Amino acid sequence: MSFCKYCGRQLQDGEICTCQQAQQAASQQPAGAAQPQQGFNQQAAQQTFQQGAGQQAQQNAYQQQASQQMDAVKKAGANAALDYVNILKGLFTSPVEIVSAFVAKANVIMIAVLIGGQAIINMLTRLFNMLIANSKAKVTTGSKELDSLLSSYYSSYTNTKPYPAGSIFKNMLLEILLVAVAAAVIALVVMLLAKAFNKANVTYMQGLAVYAITAVLGIPAELLSWVTGLTSVGFIDRISTCITVFSNVAGYAFVYIAIRALCKDEKKIPLIMAISYVAVNFLTWVLRLMF
Numbered sequence: 207m208s209f210c211k212y213c214g215r216q217l218q219d220g221e222i223c224t225c226q227q228a229q230q231a232a233s234q235q236p237a238g239a240a241q242p243q244q245g246f247n248q249q250a251a252q253q254t255f256q257q258g259a260g261q262q263a264q265q266n267a268y269q270q271q272a273s274q275q276m277d278a279v280k281k282a283g284a285n286a287a288l289d290y291v292n293i294l295k296g297l298f299t300s301p302v303e304i305v306s307a308f309v310a311k312a313n314v315i316m317i318a319v320l321i322g323g324q325a326i327i328n329m330l331t332r333l334f335n336m337l338i339a340n341s342k343a344k345v346t347t348g349s350k351e352l353d354s355l356l357s358s359y360y361s362s363y364t365n366t367k368p369y370p371a372g373s374i375f376k377n378m379l380l381e382i383l384l385v386a387v388a389a390a391v392i393a394l395v396v397m398l399l400a401k402a403f404n405k406a407n408v409t410y411m412q413g414l415a416v417y418a419i420t421a422v423l424g425i426p427a428e429l430l431s432w433v434t435g436l437t438s439v440g441f442i443d444r445i446s447t448c449i450t451v452f453s454n455v456a457g458y459a460f461v462y463i464a465i466r467a468l469c470k471d472e473k474k475i476p477l478i479m480a481i482s483y484v485a486v487n488f489l490t491w492v493l494r495l496m497f
Contacts, residue, residue, distance in 0.1 A: 427453030
């Protein structure tokens, strides 16, 4: 037995009094008990929203950073292409000023593009020459008509056995290594001898620029020479030879100008050039023996 705390009426166990005060208290109790649960649900929802918003903001930041990096790469590539065109033009209009400024600035990106581009071009031309030779070698045991047709176009390729895949890969790798060794040796010799003869503060990167300047003209010359050399027409084939000779002679002149910009004593320039090319010739000979 119990009694109502509001009116004092006797109640059965679990009975709610019918008085106004007891009825109001009973109606308010569920609402009050629900308030903590409602507050907890709101807090949990707010935390979930904040976590989702944080993850979305982080993802947006990553996307923005990736977009900025891509834009920077595109801009650097466009600038490098524009610089290359300007340097190529300058080699014909004002070679002394252009070469001197190029080695003095020694832009790392441009140097890497030129040396890498020269290596890739040499590798690709070597690859295509070997593939063409293979195509001719394969038909020598087949159709005489095809053999005669290919011989009329590719008379300069006299390989009678097809190159195996391993040999093709080794020759492609060799072309890349030859360019890398030539650039590294010339850079090292120029840097050391310029410091020894003139006490000049020449950096290794400037030494690499001495080699890289030759690739400005060497890359398009290599492509033109290879394309014109594909035909068996005597006049066009002679153009290929002339392009190669012009590129080589111009390259020597550019190297001379570049070394003169770094080494003020012109009397030492022929010696520096001679030692550089002798060292390159010897090391490339050793490299070829290894392959």
